[in-house]
Amino acid sequence: MHSSTSPSERGLTGTREGALPPGLRKTAADRPGQAQPVPTRDIPLKPWARMGALVVLAVAILTSAWEWTARTRLDLRAGDIDDSPQAWAEARRAADHAQVAIVGDSRILFDTDQGRFEALTGVRPVQVAHVGTNARTLLEHFANDPNFHGLLIVGMADTMYFGMPVIGLAGNAVHNYAKNDKPSQLTGLWLDRWLQNYLAFMDSDYRLSRWAPRLDTGWRKGPDSPYEDVWKINEVFPGRQYFMWGRIETDPYLRGHARHAWQGFKGPDIPPALADKVIARSAEAVRRIRARGGDVIFIRPPSAPELRVNEQHRIPRKRGWDGLLSGANAKGIHADDLPQAQNLVLPEWSHLSRACAAVFTDAYVRRLVELTPRLKLRAEAPPPLSRADCVPRNIASL
Amino acid sequence: MIFNSLTFLVFFAIVMALHHAPFFSWHQKKINLLLASYLFYAAWNPPFVILLWISTVVDWWAAQWMVRAKRERTRKLWMLTSVCVNLGMLGYFKYGGFLLDNFVHVAGALGIIYHPPGWDIVLPVGISFYTFATLSYTLDVYLRRSAPAGSFLNYALFVTFFPHLVAGPIMRPTELVPQFEEPRRARANQIGFGLALLTLGLFQKVVLADGFLAPVVEAVYDAPNKAPGMLDSWVATLAFAGQIFCDFAGYSTSAIGVALCLGFAMPDNFRFPYGAVGFSDFWRRWHITLSSWLRDYLYIPLGGNRHGQGRTYMALMGTMLLGGLWHGANWTFVVWGGLHGTYLSVERWLRGRFKGFAPGRMSLLGLAVLTFILVNITWVFFRAKTFAGASVVLKGMAGLQAKPDPLIAAGPMVIAIVIVSAIFGTHLAMRNTTLEAVVERTPSVAIAGIWTLLLFAVIIEQGQGSAFIYFAF
Numbered sequence: 001m002h003s004s005t006s007p008s009e010r011g012l013t014g015t016r017e018g019a020l021p022p023g024l025r026k027t028a029a030d031r032p033g034q035a036q037p038v039p040t041r042d043i044p045l046k047p048w049a050r051m052g053a054l055v056v057l058a059v060a061i062l063t064s065a066w067e068w069t070a071r072t073r074l075d076l077r078a079g080d081i082d083d084s085p086q087a088w089a090e091a092r093r094a095a096d097h098a099q100v101a102i103v104g105d106s107r108i109l110f111d112t113d114q115g116r117f118e119a120l121t122g123v124r125p126v127q128v129a130h131v132g133t134n135a136r137t138l139l140e141h142f143a144n145d146p147n148f149h150g151l152l153i154v155g156m157a158d159t160m161y162f163g164m165p166v167i168g169l170a171g172n173a174v175h176n177y178a179k180n181d182k183p184s185q186l187t188g189l190w191l192d193r194w195l196q197n198y199l200a201f202m203d204s205d206y207r208l209s210r211w212a213p214r215l216d217t218g219w220r221k222g223p224d225s226p227y228e229d230v231w232k233i234n235e236v237f238p239g240r241q242y243f244m245w246g247r248i249e250t251d252p253y254l255r256g257h258a259r260h261a262w263q264g265f266k267g268p269d270i271p272p273a274l275a276d277k278v279i280a281r282s283a284e285a286v287r288r289i290r291a292r293g294g295d296v297i298f299i300r301p302p303s304a305p306e307l308r309v310n311e312q313h314r315i316p317r318k319r320g321w322d323g324l325l326s327g328a329n330a331k332g333i334h335a336d337d338l339p340q341a342q343n344l345v346l347p348e349w350s351h352l353s354r355a356c357a358a359v360f361t362d363a364y365v366r367r368l369v370e371l372t373p374r375l376k377l378r379a380e381a382p383p384p385l386s387r388a389d390c391v392p393r394n395i396a397s398l
Numbered sequence: 399m400i401f402n403s404l405t406f407l408v409f410f411a412i413v414m415a416l417h418h419a420p421f422f423s424w425h426q427k428k429i430n431l432l433l434a435s436y437l438f439y440a441a442w443n444p445p446f447v448i449l450l451w452i453s454t455v456v457d458w459w460a461a462q463w464m465v466r467a468k469r470e471r472t473r474k475l476w477m478l479t480s481v482c483v484n485l486g487m488l489g490y491f492k493y494g495g496f497l498l499d500n501f502v503h504v505a506g507a508l509g510i511i512y513h514p515p516g517w518d519i520v521l522p523v524g525i526s527f528y529t530f531a532t533l534s535y536t537l538d539v540y541l542r543r544s545a546p547a548g549s550f551l552n553y554a555l556f557v558t559f560f561p562h563l564v565a566g567p568i569m570r571p572t573e574l575v576p577q578f579e580e581p582r583r584a585r586a587n588q589i590g591f592g593l594a595l596l597t598l599g600l601f602q603k604v605v606l607a608d609g610f611l612a613p614v615v616e617a618v619y620d621a622p623n624k625a626p627g628m629l630d631s632w633v634a635t636l637a638f639a640g641q642i643f644c645d646f647a648g649y650s651t652s653a654i655g656v657a658l659c660l661g662f663a664m665p666d667n668f669r670f671p672y673g674a675v676g677f678s679d680f681w682r683r684w685h686i687t688l689s690s691w692l693r694d695y696l697y698i699p700l701g702g703n704r705h706g707q708g709r710t711y712m713a714l715m716g717t718m719l720l721g722g723l724w725h726g727a728n729w730t731f732v733v734w735g736g737l738h739g740t741y742l743s744v745e746r747w748l749r750g751r752f753k754g755f756a757p758g759r760m761s762l763l764g765l766a767v768l769t770f771i772l773v774n775i776t777w778v779f780f781r782a783k784t785f786a787g788a789s790v791v792l793k794g795m796a797g798l799q800a801k802p803d804p805l806i807a808a809g810p811m812v813i814a815i816v817i818v819s820a821i822f823g824t825h826l827a828m829r830n831t832t833l834e835a836v837v838e839r840t841p842s843v844a845i846a847g848i849w850t851l852l853l854f855a856v857i858i859e860q861g862q863g864s865a866f867i868y869f870a871f
Contacts, residue, residue, distance in 0.1 A: 025832050027666045028570075028690035029682040033698050035543035035572040036690075039665035041658055044838035048590025051846045058850040063857055184399045184441035191404040201858065208859040209609030216809025223617070225807040 063201075070201035075247040080235040081196040082204050083131075083242075086189045088173045089180035091128050091240050096147040098126040100375065103138035105168075106131040107301040108155020109242045110234060110351035113361040120365045120381045125153065127240040132230075133168030135161050136282060139296070141174045143285035149293045151374045156300055157350075158320045159311050162278050163270035205232035230261045233348060243354040249347045258348035265307045265350075270315040279327035286328045297371055298324065298332035299364055302341060304349035331371045338363040340386050355390035399441040399560075401596075401652045402604050409438065410656065413560075417583075417660050424581040428555055431660075438560035439523075446522040449487060454557045456483045457532045461539040461546040473540060480536035488529045491521055496727035524564030526724055530691055532557050535571040537695055544572045552578040559662075561653040565646070567667040568687040574662070582661035594849055595655030601852040602648030605859045606817055611641035614814040617806045618791065619781050627802025631794030633811050635774050638781045640818040643672065646685070672773075672822050673829030675757075675765045677741040680773060692721050714746070715739040725780070730788060734779040741772060766826060 028036050070076040095101040102108055102125050109129040118124040128138065135156045142148050196202045213226040234242045248255050286296045300321055303311060325332045335341050340363040344356040352360055362385040369375045399406050416430045440447045460480035467473045498514055505512045538544045547553035556574045618626045618634030650667035657664045667687050674680035681689045700713035722735020757765060782788035793799055828836060837845055
């Protein structure tokens, strides 16, 4: 296959050792209206092999130092495998034919100990809840899925469920669900998990571009600074098992920041008309799931008094939670009604500590089996847990 | 598959091992590369490999029959067959929804209410790139600029070769097919420099474009019902200038590095474009393989500068409008192309009017800054999804928002300004040289140190495996 090449370029095609002198590095822009020749790639005269070896060594040292910092100074650990849209999509696919699936916002995500659930019932629920979202989005998503015939547990934070003006992050997850199962995404997910089982620094909350801007603690008046964002508060384990990050319980600065990020769940009161609309849509979703043999049970995990007072003010329990259960003709479990789940530890006010997640799960699962014939308490189920199993003695420091 | 993914690292390691293994013949190595390239493409959406096959087979046979044809009319018929099949596929997948929307609007304006079913067609990744690559093959053969490829394997590998397949550089068959004709194996220096280029490309994409610049852009361009002020609008637009450069040039640099590791040479696609003085200079530096493709297969056939001033301006404008549309099925892209066409036309007129003008050092700097500012104005239409969105940002840039909303926090803003200033300064400083020349005269220890920092930054940034912006084109 011939091409037209200017005399000065002949002999300069392909690769060439040594940088070309100025003016000889032609591009297609210099050759209008002709077939383009094989391009020239000049290789700077350098000891590339030795330099490469030096770089590998230096990067290995720097990365090891960074890993050491992550483990010792930042308290990150290998095995905390992060969540991702692909991981959510994977769980969602698994939920299609699951006996029990959990949807909702971050509270039910943090506050459900899947191991405890399984130990009590013999069934491991598929966790499909999502942080920063309105649970109704996910409830309706399952209502539209003809494959799902199981029990759907819908966890909710009332202000998010009834008043969130936009559908939240689960909306993106649902929208991109079908796009997140491409072969390269699946292999990427597997490789990423494999590496995260060995490397602690691989944590999306401690990416270079995430922590560097956090130095800005609100320098400019008006826009939300990175300080206002929710920083790392969780660890994630296989099966999208979220738990409160231990450092939130032990580090007053990070705990204080996490509390600050919630801004007290303050906001305008939720208009009755909006709440009624949410209840009507929820009722329709519940009806559709039941019509094909599935069932729905709502759960309201606890929140600390500092948040609860605002939540209650914006959407009182009677109008929100009670209205939902009666409007949707559904059963539900409210944390207020579980004696074993009172005064548990919520380090940043919105989610339970890891130890208390097991206590809350224990409490709600024991109530759950009374509400539905789909789950039974195993004969060899462990004995009930209580507040004493998770509340540290120095609770006042939290 | 994308370069900034763990999957690609494993894939590339396997391809490198197979390509440099001593026990395969050159023919077998080419088959390995072809299969790897199909795997690379199928890893995103397997069924779309069929489109690649259609494009490959149709253009191969069109070129074969073109050279066998005795009559000019028959040659033209085969050329048109190739053009129709390629542009037909591109039109259906990329512009079908756009054309339908516009038809509905026009019909509505004429009082005809038409509600078509939704156009829910997935855009095959990189279709604009490989369509142009394969078209250049049949067009070059038709224009008698080159002979058809001697082997179907070489031709199929040219179309599919994974480094350039989904986002360019848009290669011509004469640039790549000859490289498949003889055994190629990269030497240690080529592999070393190729890996350095791959690191630089990944740093641009993962750390700069995705990590630091994209959030600043999104804070303004993806903020509905907000009125950004002058500072926020300019910073977001400048950040987008940096983001799109780092994203796309990052891909091209990675692609060149990957190909080099396999022993193949790919053409430059960017030459410090923000150091351009004027718009004809800009387009000799920005997305070179596209701009030269448009020049050779659109601008020149439209008449180029051979038929008087008026025709030249029309050809220029037509080329840039279609070039804009190539980037996306949206009128905002057409306006982006139109603005560049206008800039080029005005520059051409000024060059004719002030023929003897030879700018001094400061004038050159001023013109470079002016070029950069005007290019940034075009980026508003490139980034905004709608004209309403673009007008909000333009209004902000002009300082016309009555009650502007501060949208970008100080920390990310400072970081974005530093990065974009560094990019602009680097482009200005290197506008008359090449990366290779600068690397060659820099001490090896310094190069190794910079390489280390770039690679370390990529590792600790981790990346989210987000697709390159140009994948959507």
